[in-house]
Amino acid sequence: MASGDRVIIIHSKAEFQSKCASAGSTLVVVGFMASWCGPCHSIAPTYSRLSLKYMECIFLKVDVDECKTLAAQQGISTMPRFQLFKNQVKVAEVVDANAAGLEAAIIQFAGEEGTESPIAGHTDLEQFIDTSTSEFLNLSEDTPMNNALEPDGSYVESDCDEQLLMTVGFSQAVKLHSLTIYCEDTAYAPKTVKIFINQPGSMDFDSAERNKCVEEISLQPHEVTRSAITGLQYVKYQNVNSITLFVRDNQAGKDTTRVTGLRFFGTPRDFTNMRDFKRVSGKPGESH
Structure with missing residues (x-):
């Protein structure tokens, strides 16, 4: 050393x-x-x-x-x-x-x-986000992608309608436990979100609408605040290199959708949290 x-x-x-x-x-x-x-x-x-x-x-x-x-x-x-x-x-x-x-x-x-991770056993995956493999579609030119990935209070906004297609890549495979997607003005916040992982190429809106997703979530107004956390079906997100969020609509039917912040919680895939294992016998720390 x-x-x-x-x-x-x-x-x-x-x-x-x-x-x-x-x-x-x-x-x-x-x-x-x-x-x-x-x-x-x-x-x-x-x-x-x-x-x-x-x-x-x-x-x-x-x-x-x-x-x-x-x-x-x-x-x-x-x-x-x-x-x-x-x-x-x-x-x-x-x-x-x-x-x-x-x-x-x-x-x-x-x-x-x-x-700043509120999830026991998991960490904020901000340090693992790879912006070079991330892409947001239907984004207003005035609101760059990093506005949603950096906690500075700025936001991204859709351009010609309420839909957004946000792909976030990770620098290494991760296990995703939950996410936070919020907007300071709740009326403009996402409502219906289809989630895809590890897409082989860039998705378009037609394929996002048509293709089967890993999970679809419907967010309530109290679930799009800065402190709200949306749990994912953890077993489906054990080897994630990229995640794509298709925002179909927003909370109040506004012409555009805004996202102030997007955070992911989980662990790197090659990091084993021993507390995730359920013991069947013996005492903690005991060898078998």
């Missing part, structure tokens, strides 16, 4: 257990790596940077060749692999050199105030 970071090198199973026990409710981030592993070397500078950025967390590094028993006990089969612990219980796991997924997990479980 880089000189001056806060990463603690672990040399034994006993040392690992001691660090986790003494940490209590402090988040412990453990990187399982190997000297011969190329991806481990590529993510090492990022891991060092994260240790300096999140000073309230404890960062450990385990060489799987030096600590073979520990690596086997933790089920480490590929490297790099990151496990997060609180009160000696594993709460999350991130596989491969997934820097964005690792930081998202740290933010979520470290209790950072800046995450």
Whole structure:
């Protein structure tokens, strides 16, 4: 690791257990790596940077060749692999050199105030939105797409009628749990929305109207406010690279539709939240 970071090198199973026990409710981030592993070397500078950025967390590094028993006990089969612990219980796991997924997990479980995610176990996916693969159709030239993707109070507005077709791409596959789509003026806010995912090309309005969607939602006035959250059928959104929202109409039959903000909540696909698993026996943190 880089000189001056806060990463603690672990040399034994006993040392690992001691660090986790003494940490209590402090988040412990453990990187399982190997000297011969190329991806481990590529993510090492990022891991060092994260240790300096999140000073309230404890960062450990385990060489799987030096600590073979520990690596086997933790089920480490590929490297790099990151496990997060609180009160000696594993709460999350991130596989491969997934820097964005690792930081998202740290933010979520470290209790950072800046995450602004109201959904337990999920994070605001703003950092994963890829504007280069995003596209809004029937958009007024005066209201660029980023108005809806950046929380600055501005809005996007449809052009010639009330319909909008908004495709948002992600920089990596994500699992979507819920979304917020709102307008400061409720009368102009979306009402009927058809949702599509992973479309192979740009959709047009005819195909959006005609094609079968993953889910269709009908938003009530209280569901298009800044603080409202619309739950999705989570099982259908486990591998999402892009999401397309076809807004068919608005709340009050206005000539145009406006969207002040569009937020998505979920997790990167390669980030496993261990709290999502239901235990069938034993105590939390107990090995089987």
